[in-house]
Amino acid sequence: MFDSIKNKHGHNPLFHAALLAGFALISAVLLILGDKVTSGAIKQRHIEDLKHSLEQVIPASLHDNDMWRDKIEIRQDGQHPPRLVYLARRGGKLAGVAFEVSGRGYNGKITLLMGIDADGRILGVRVLSHTETPGLGDKINERKSNWIFNFDGKSLGSPPPDQWKVKKDGGAFDQLSGATITPRAVVKAVREGLEFFKAQRKTLRRSTKGEPR
Amino acid sequence: MSVNYKRIAMDGFWTNNIVFTQLLALCPLMAVTDTATNGLGMGIATTAVLASSGVTVSIWRHFITHEIRIPALVLIIATLVTLVEMGMNAWMHEMYKVLGLFIPLIVTNCAILGRAEIFASRNWILPAFVDGLFMGIGFTIALVSLGAIREILGSGTLFANASLLLGPHFSFMEMTLIPDYKGFLLFVLPPGGFIALGFLIAFRRIFDKFLEKMIPGALTPKDPVLPAEVEEAAN
Numbered sequence: 001m002f003d004s005i006k007n008k009h010g011h012n013p014l015f016h017a018a019l020l021a022g023f024a025l026i027s028a029v030l031l032i033l034g035d036k037v038t039s040g041a042i043k044q045r046h047i048e049d050l051k052h053s054l055e056q057v058i059p060a061s062l063h064d065n066d067m068w069r070d071k072i073e074i075r076q077d078g079q080h081p082p083r084l085v086y087l088a089r090r091g092g093k094l095a096g097v098a099f100e101v102s103g104r105g106y107n108g109k110i111t112l113l114m115g116i117d118a119d120g121r122i123l124g125v126r127v128l129s130h131t132e133t134p135g136l137g138d139k140i141n142e143r144k145s146n147w148i149f150n151f152d153g154k155s156l157g158s159p160p161p162d163q164w165k166v167k168k169d170g171g172a173f174d175q176l177s178g179a180t181i182t183p184r185a186v187v188k189a190v191r192e193g194l195e196f197f198k199a200q201r202k203t204l205r206r207s208t209k210g211e212p213r
Numbered sequence: 214m215s216v217n218y219k220r221i222a223m224d225g226f227w228t229n230n231i232v233f234t235q236l237l238a239l240c241p242l243m244a245v246t247d248t249a250t251n252g253l254g255m256g257i258a259t260t261a262v263l264a265s266s267g268v269t270v271s272i273w274r275h276f277i278t279h280e281i282r283i284p285a286l287v288l289i290i291a292t293l294v295t296l297v298e299m300g301m302n303a304w305m306h307e308m309y310k311v312l313g314l315f316i317p318l319i320v321t322n323c324a325i326l327g328r329a330e331i332f333a334s335r336n337w338i339l340p341a342f343v344d345g346l347f348m349g350i351g352f353t354i355a356l357v358s359l360g361a362i363r364e365i366l367g368s369g370t371l372f373a374n375a376s377l378l379l380g381p382h383f384s385f386m387e388m389t390l391i392p393d394y395k396g397f398l399l400f401v402l403p404p405g406g407f408i409a410l411g412f413l414i415a416f417r418r419i420f421d422k423f424l425e426k427m428i429p430g431a432l433t434p435k436d437p438v439l440p441a442e443v444e445e446a447a448n
Contacts, residue, residue, distance in 0.1 A: 002275055010278065020281045020288075023273075027292040034296045041303035048306075134247055135368065135401045178398075 057115030260349025369394025
């Protein structure tokens with residue numbers, strides 16, 4: 001049946017355009033259905049991912065709230081976009097915070113999640129995403145080497161502010177063999193994170209006075 | 214009209230292998246084959262898309278006119294890849310986290326468009342499915358073998374992180390072949406991939422010559438007619 005229609009209208013460009021539009025319509029319907037079926041599960045997976053990352057930088061014993069839900073947006077000066085801060089509370093008091101920081105690595109953006117306790121000490125840092133060279137810069141990933149654990153327990157006072165550099169630049173942190181730019185970017189990003197916490201400490205304390213959301 | 218399924222399978226698997234013979238799809242090949250595990254994951258995902266796009270294109274082949282075939286095929290393949298990506302993200306999340314970046318790249322894999330145009334749009338559903346399946350398996354073999362060579366030479370391990378992809382039962386596959394290996398960065402990066410691929414193709418040629426000498430006619434089929442040609446003649 002279709003063949004006879006094709007023979008009759010095959011020379012008309014509109015016929016082919018309509019055919020292609022038909023394919024596009026079917027594709028669109030399929031994609032909408034696919035999205036409807038999967039979007040709930042995908043959202044759930046993202047929440048699980050977030051919970052898992054938060055657990056790695058803030059020990060579960062430190063807080064008694066649902067951190068992934070308990071978040072506030074901190075607006076900084078005009079240069080930086082607002083930053084999402086996850087709050088860890090224990091008995092209604094601020095026990096720690098976790099937020100993302102990022103730096104420019106050798107190949108592109110490095111995104112980190114860091115957890116800080118209420119006194120400004122680092123509880124943990126983890127790489128969320130990076131595009132560093134495999135075998136060299138990717139050792140910042142906790143699966144590849146334990147370099148990232150060097151930050152645990154550090155704060156703006158220890159090592160002193162001018163020591164927040166890699167050893168090659170006269171600082172306190174080891175570089176990775178064969179990669180200096182990557183650790184340099186990570187150290188700088190973590191330091192900026194600590195400075196952000198220091199500057200926003202009062203705001204964060206005040207915001208935990210209210211009821212947990 | 215009889216369809217020579219053995220011929221289709223052999224074609225996809227070996228004689229007309231996407232990588233070793235057609236030299237197609239080198240971009241995803243170089244991007245993911247730094248470890249054998251990544252190669253395997255990409256191979257499985259590509260095979261799924263090849264087989265399903267073969268079936269879909271074959272079902273609609275009478276409606277895909279010659280004039281709109283390229284946009285229509287791209288549309289079908291892109292839709293399938295997006296559905297595979299959403300499904301993986303929702304139900305195979307661990308695997309998605311490893312391969313997620315590469316899944317959209319499957320759309321740009323010219324081998325899939327090539328098979329849809331050359332084979333699936335001219336053949337009945339079952340041959341199209343078999344062709345997609347075995348082209349995919351052949352591609353997977355190429356990805357895994359190149360990945361294994363690059364991983365052993367580059368990092369000294371084999372199938373590292375296989376349990377992330379296949380589940381904890383497969384942790385026995387993870388091997389450290391060269392302990393305390395310092396690593397050979399060249400093979401982790403794409404240039405090493407090209408070098409290894411060159412050697413693989415050379416070895417394949419030598420093997421084919423050897424096979425031809427041992428069993429004459431093993432690689433030159435007695436029935437040279439492809440199903441596509443059979444059907445076109447029948448029309």
